[in-house]
Every structure is written in C-alpha cells, then in structure tokens.
Amino acid sequence: MNIGATLLKLWQESGFAAFLAAGGWKNLIMIAVAFVLLYLGIVKKFEPLLLVGIAFGTLLTNLPGSALFHQELWDAYIAGEEGMTFTKIIHEGGLLDILYIGVIAGIYPSLIFLGVGAMTDFGPLLANPKSLLLGAAAQLGVFIAFWGAIMLGFTGPQAASIGIIGGADGPTAIFLTTRLAPELLGPIAIAAYSYMALIPLIQPPLMKLMTTKKERAVKMEQSREVSKTEKIIFPIAVATFVILLLPSTAPLVGCLMLGNLFRECGVTDRLNDTAQNALMNIVTIFLGISVGATTIADRFLSVQTLKIVALGLVAFSISTVGGLIGGKIMYRLSGGKINPLIGSAGVSAVPMAARVSQVEGQKANPSNFLLMHAMGPNVAGVIGSAIAAGFLLAVFGA
Amino acid sequence: MEHLSIATSGIIALLGYGVVFFGLVLLMIVVMILGKVMARSKPAAAPQAAEAAxxxxxxxxxxxxxxxxxxxxxxxxxxxxxxxxxxxxxxxxxxxxxxxxxxx
Structure with missing residues (x-):
C-alpha cells in the first residue's frame, strides 16, 4: 500500500482541497457570511430563533463535499423536467433537500402562520377597527419596491418576491418567493429577517423625520374592552371573507386564523399550546436550516443579491413612511386624538414594530403608553401583507 | 417570463395597493358591524353598575x-x-x- 498515494487521495477528497479548486474561494466567502450571521444572531440577538438556523444552513451548504443540498435537483424540479418529483429528490437528495420540500411546498410558512395566529391577540384591532387602514397604508413599500425591482431589470415574479420584503413578514416573503421566484429564496429570506431585526434602527429616524414632537406626544384614550364572542367570530369571519376575496391567500390566512381560533375558542387549549410552542419551534428549525441551505455560493455571490438587499431596505423604509403618512392623516381627521407613531407599526413584524412605536412615543412624552394602540396596526399589517402577497400571487402565479 | 414595462408595472403596483386597501377597508366594515351587533346584544346592566361605582x-x-x-x-x-x-x-x-x- 502506497501511503503517499493514500494521503494524497484523502487530501483530494477533503473539503479543504475543494477550497483551492476553481470557485472554491466563493465557498470561503459564504462560510465567512455564515459566521457573521451567527454572530448577529447569537451575540446581537437579531431574530435569533430563525437567523441562527439560517446561518447554520448557510454554513453546512457551503462546506465543500457535504452533499446535504443539491441545487441542481431543485433547478430540474423548478424547470419541470420529466420524472423530477419530490419522491426522486428524497431518493437522490441529502438531508437538507428533504427538509427543503416543506419550504417549496409552502408547508412551513403556513404552519408558522398557524403558530403566529395562536400567539396573536387581535383584541386591539377589534377595539379599534380603523387600525386596519394603517395596516394597509404600511404596504406601500411592497409595491414601490416591486416597481423599483422592475426598473433594475428583474422579471415580474422576481420583482413581486423582492417587493414583499416590505411587508416585514418572513413567512409571507418565503411563501411568495417559493411560488414565484424560488431561485431568489436565499437572499430574500436573509434580507427580510435581517431588516426585521433591524427595525429598532431603521424606523426611529424615519419616525422623527415624518412627525412633529407635538404629534409624537399625543396620548391616546384607552380602547374599549372586546368581548370573547367577538374574538371567536373574528378569525372565522376574516378567513371566510379574505379567502373569498383572494383565494390565493388561503394557505396563509387560513392557517393564521385557524391558529387564532384555537387560541380564542376556549375549548382547544392543548392544540393552542402545541401550535404556539412545540409545532412552531419544530417548523422554525426546519424552515431556518433549509432556507439557509439555498445560499449556495455560486448563486448568492452576485450583483443580484446586492440589488435585493438594497431594494429590501427601500421596501422597509417606504412601508414605514406609508404607515406614518396614514397615521398623520388619521391624526388630522381625528382632531389630534390619534398618535401618528402607531402607523409605523403597520409594517407587521409583530411585536417589534409596536414596541418601537411605544419607545418613540414615550421619548416624546414620558407618560405615553402606545403599545396596545400600536398592536392594532401591527396585527393588521400581518393581514395586509398576506393580502398583498395574495394579489401578487394571483397576478404572477402559474 | 418577459420583463414588464415600467408603465405596466406601475399600474400593477397601483392596483395592488388599491386591492390591499379595498380588502382591509371591507374587513374594517365587517369588524365595525360585528362590534355594533355585540354592543347591542349586551345586557343593559351598565347603569346599575355605574350607580354603585x-x-x-x-x-x-x-x-x-x-x-x-x-x-x-x-x-x-x-x-x-x-x-x-x-x-x-x-x-x-x-x-x-x-x-x-x-x-x-
């Protein structure tokens, strides 16, 4: 046995040798990106529940030779090649290919919405239904970024997937992108979750720019108490009404409202507990790691990714501005009774955007307590971004 | 898919924003009606409670x-x-x- 030849073979088969092969440097860069994302998730606590999983998926998929994820299989599946089915992917793919089936089939985002529904109290929205207008106003960035993406040379479905980053709703962005532009899933998911984590940095300067100190200091009256019956009827009414209006929203809105019904109906406590804890956690693990797996070096390191990151920031910022404009209009129409800061919470990102409204409101007036008022537009934003996604899916879907 | 023209994409964007507003305004009306119905169906025990407060x-x-x-x-x-x-x-x-x- 030739020891030298054996050692050489071991070296050639190792992932280290692959770094020296053509294009291997790109993997090194992506591994560095994974480390940065892990740092942001663990040390800076930027959306850690998802970002840590996404970052680790990025790391695993870019370690040469790991064979956990096969982009070529998914390219063939998306292109509709004959015989390329989920069954074949299970047989020929790696672990992350199998987990990724749940993303591409739209299962994970919908199940996350089930958990979000179980965790969400729609009481503030029911107490002040006008909050829904702010949830609508704050979808402005979705459509402006969509338009901007078209101008930067993206196709309609790609632009729609980029625009939905402005909805500040990770599961919705992932759901729409897997339907319309799965090739962009990695950069879009990372941009969406990163900007959601950066909301406390992105929104306050815009809030100060768009409002006066007098407006920010407005104290709002406490909302009325909402009955249990209203809370039970609400998810049933919303699911029926919104799905009839836009059938393409059925997976997201259906799961969101089912989760909320589990929470409010009072007879499904065990299901409610599972939806918002065990199921949510399991799906979050699968979603994070399999979305991270799509950040293949060859695809991710491109000018296109930089454009997506820039457009995502534009989408987030304009959505915040849209919500604030809506808030200012309501401030004027209500004779100064509504604090316009609650408008920026319409971008979804529950509950972080509402917390930012609370913090900024208290800075202007230390006795201000806006959290509950901002929760109304905040949860309205979740429904608003689902409707926006449903519209884009109806226009660009197959 | 072919690239959309800027004008077409602008119309789609406007239409989309309009649809979001339309959907949420209708939902707002539904929620308001629901609130009114609930308020009417509540027992009128409030005045007594107010006296005792x-x-x-x-x-x-x-x-x-x-x-x-x-x-x-x-x-x-x-x-x-x-x-x-x-x-x-x-x-x-x-x-x-x-x-x-x-x-x-």
Whole structure:
C-alpha cells in the first residue's frame, strides 16, 4: 500500500482541497457570511430563533463535499423536467433537500402562520377597527419596491418576491418567493429577517423625520374592552371573507386564523399550546436550516443579491413612511386624538414594530403608553401583507 | 417570463395597493358591524353598575383602568413589571384598577 498515494487521495477528497479548486474561494466567502450571521444572531440577538438556523444552513451548504443540498435537483424540479418529483429528490437528495420540500411546498410558512395566529391577540384591532387602514397604508413599500425591482431589470415574479420584503413578514416573503421566484429564496429570506431585526434602527429616524414632537406626544384614550364572542367570530369571519376575496391567500390566512381560533375558542387549549410552542419551534428549525441551505455560493455571490438587499431596505423604509403618512392623516381627521407613531407599526413584524412605536412615543412624552394602540396596526399589517402577497400571487402565479 | 414595462408595472403596483386597501377597508366594515351587533346584544346592566361605582376616582383615570392616586407613569411601570414577573405579554393582561395603599 502506497501511503503517499493514500494521503494524497484523502487530501483530494477533503473539503479543504475543494477550497483551492476553481470557485472554491466563493465557498470561503459564504462560510465567512455564515459566521457573521451567527454572530448577529447569537451575540446581537437579531431574530435569533430563525437567523441562527439560517446561518447554520448557510454554513453546512457551503462546506465543500457535504452533499446535504443539491441545487441542481431543485433547478430540474423548478424547470419541470420529466420524472423530477419530490419522491426522486428524497431518493437522490441529502438531508437538507428533504427538509427543503416543506419550504417549496409552502408547508412551513403556513404552519408558522398557524403558530403566529395562536400567539396573536387581535383584541386591539377589534377595539379599534380603523387600525386596519394603517395596516394597509404600511404596504406601500411592497409595491414601490416591486416597481423599483422592475426598473433594475428583474422579471415580474422576481420583482413581486423582492417587493414583499416590505411587508416585514418572513413567512409571507418565503411563501411568495417559493411560488414565484424560488431561485431568489436565499437572499430574500436573509434580507427580510435581517431588516426585521433591524427595525429598532431603521424606523426611529424615519419616525422623527415624518412627525412633529407635538404629534409624537399625543396620548391616546384607552380602547374599549372586546368581548370573547367577538374574538371567536373574528378569525372565522376574516378567513371566510379574505379567502373569498383572494383565494390565493388561503394557505396563509387560513392557517393564521385557524391558529387564532384555537387560541380564542376556549375549548382547544392543548392544540393552542402545541401550535404556539412545540409545532412552531419544530417548523422554525426546519424552515431556518433549509432556507439557509439555498445560499449556495455560486448563486448568492452576485450583483443580484446586492440589488435585493438594497431594494429590501427601500421596501422597509417606504412601508414605514406609508404607515406614518396614514397615521398623520388619521391624526388630522381625528382632531389630534390619534398618535401618528402607531402607523409605523403597520409594517407587521409583530411585536417589534409596536414596541418601537411605544419607545418613540414615550421619548416624546414620558407618560405615553402606545403599545396596545400600536398592536392594532401591527396585527393588521400581518393581514395586509398576506393580502398583498395574495394579489401578487394571483397576478404572477402559474 | 418577459420583463414588464415600467408603465405596466406601475399600474400593477397601483392596483395592488388599491386591492390591499379595498380588502382591509371591507374587513374594517365587517369588524365595525360585528362590534355594533355585540354592543347591542349586551345586557343593559351598565347603569346599575355605574350607580354603585365609587365616585372617588383620582384625576388621570384613563378609560377602563381606574387609577386612584397613581400617576400614569407609575401605572405604566407597574403594569410592565407585573407582565414581566408573571411572564405574560402585556397585551394578554387586563388591569381594572390600580390604587395606592397609604399608611394611616
């Protein structure tokens, strides 16, 4: 046995040798990106529940030779090649290919919405239904970024997937992108979750720019108490009404409202507990790691990714501005009774955007307590971004 | 798919924003009607309760929560501390009144 030849073979088969092969440097860069994302998730606590999983998926998929994820299989599946089915992917793919089936089939985002529904109290929205207008106003960035993406040379479905980053709703962005532009899933998911984590940095300067100190200091009256019956009827009414209006929203809105019904109906406590804890956690693990797996070096390191990151920031910022404009209009129409800061919470990102409204409101007036008022537009934003996604899916879907 | 023209994409964007507003405005109307129906179907026991209510509310009583000699700022802090201690989000709790207990 030739020891030298054996050692050489071991070296050639190792992932280290692959770094020296053509294009291997790109993997090194992506591994560095994974480390940065892990740092942001663990040390800076930027959306850690998802970002840590996404970052680790990025790391695993870019370690040469790991064979956990096969982009070529998914390219063939998306292109509709004959015989390329989920069954074949299970047989020929790696672990992350199998987990990724749940993303591409739209299962994970919908199940996350089930958990979000179980965790969400729609009481503030029911107490002040006008909050829904702010949830609508704050979808402005979705459509402006969509338009901007078209101008930067993206196709309609790609632009729609980029625009939905402005909805500040990770599961919705992932759901729409897997339907319309799965090739962009990695950069879009990372941009969406990163900007959601950066909301406390992105929104306050815009809030100060768009409002006066007098407006920010407005104290709002406490909302009325909402009955249990209203809370039970609400998810049933919303699911029926919104799905009839836009059938393409059925997976997201259906799961969101089912989760909320589990929470409010009072007879499904065990299901409610599972939806918002065990199921949510399991799906979050699968979603994070399999979305991270799509950040293949060859695809991710491109000018296109930089454009997506820039457009995502534009989408987030304009959505915040849209919500604030809506808030200012309501401030004027209500004779100064509504604090316009609650408008920026319409971008979804529950509950972080509402917390930012609370913090900024208290800075202007230390006795201000806006959290509950901002929760109304905040949860309205979740429904608003689902409707926006449903519209884009109806226009660009197959 | 072919690239869309800027004009076409602008129309789609406007239409999309309009659809979001349309959907949420209709939903708002549904929720308002639901609220009205619920308010009507409530038993009219409110006047009696109002008569029995103590008249010694301090200034600064905010809506449903009654503050007795407690400033708004302290009330907000107390509510935040309670929510933190019992590990429940604030939006899941309802505080009926906060009263300062004074030593005689």
């Amino acid at each position: 103590p008249a010694a509310e301090a200034e600064g009583t905010a809506g449903k929560i009654k503050l007795f000699d407690v400033p708004d700022r302290d009330a907000a802090m107390i509510m935040a501390i309670v929510a933190n201690r019992i590990g429940k989000p604030l939006n899941e709790l309802r505080f009926r009144s906060i009263k300062e207990v004074k030593d005689e």
